[in-house]
Amino acid sequence: EPEVTQTPSHQVTQMGQEVILRCVPISNHLYFYWYRQILGQKVEFLVSFYNNEISEKSEIFDDQFSVERPDGSNFTLKIRSTKLEDSAMYFCASSGAYEQYFGPGTRLTVT
Amino acid sequence: RKEVEQDPGPFNVPEGATVAFNCTYSNSASQSFFWYRQDCRKEPKLLMSVYSSGNEDGRFTAQLNRASQYISLLIRDSKLSDSATYLCVVLRRNQFYFGTGTSLTVIP
Numbered sequence: 001e002p003e004v005t006q007t008p009s010h011q012v013t014q015m016g017q018e019v020i021l022r023c024v025p026i027s028n029h030l031y032f033y034w035y036r037q038i039l040g041q042k043v044e045f046l047v048s049f050y051n052n053e054i055s056e057k058s059e060i061f062d063d064q065f066s067v068e069r070p071d072g073s074n075f076t077l078k079i080r081s082t083k084l085e086d087s088a089m090y091f092c093a094s095s096g097a098y099e100q101y102f103g104p105g106t107r108l109t110v111t
Numbered sequence: 112r113k114e115v116e117q118d119p120g121p122f123n124v125p126e127g128a129t130v131a132f133n134c135t136y137s138n139s140a141s142q143s144f145f146w147y148r149q150d151c152r153k154e155p156k157l158l159m160s161v162y163s164s165g166n167e168d169g170r171f172t173a174q175l176n177r178a179s180q181y182i183s184l185l186i187r188d189s190k191l192s193d194s195a196t197y198l199c200v201v202l203r204r205n206q207f208y209f210g211t212g213t214s215l216t217v218i219p
Binding site: 031033035041042043044045048050055056058089091093098099100101102103104105 | 142143145149152153154155156157160198202204205206207208209210211212
């Protein structure tokens with residue numbers, strides 16, 4: 001069964017550093033998403049991406065964040081200058097028609 | 112007003128019980144509706160989509176009431192393995208909105 005994969009599973013970084021989280025969506029899906037979930041809180045939408053451009057983004061997705069689809073398979077989330085409050089689980093998801101499927105997440109810890 | 116609201120619970124039920132969760136959404140333009148299940152520190156997994164006519168998958172039944180803007184999930188004959196957080200999710204304009212989740216613990 002095809003699945004969304006994410007790397008790394010856990011990333012520890014120092015405040016102010018840049019991080020890139022990587023995702024490989026399901027191959028025939030057209031819509032890609034990033035979410036974050038702070039421990040004990042709800043899943044929060046960050047951004048959706050379709051046809052090589054951002055289609056929607058939330059208030060959380062400020063200038064510190066960017067997304068890219070550098071090739072035909074990867075979908076990346078970059079945080080330019082991490083803050084302590086960026087510590088969370090980051091989930092990538094993809095969808096074909098409208099049901100979306102999540103990757104296992106990257107746990108980002110900012111120290 | 113929140114886009115999606117759920118009772119966070121927790122719901123603690125004995126094995127074999129029937130349990131129901133409700134969820135309300137605020138925007139009548141919402142297009143599609145889903146229930147996801149999330150285990151502790153894991154990713155959300157799609158449990159079922161919710162159709163206007165209602166739909167059933169084994170022990171799980173989902174219903175949608177567009178007039179009242181609520182969605183429900185019924186779990187019959189609860190199993191220990193049903194213990195998880197159940198997330199109500201609404202799609203509107205290519206953005207998925209998540210409820211805070213309802214915590215279920217099934218007790219032996």
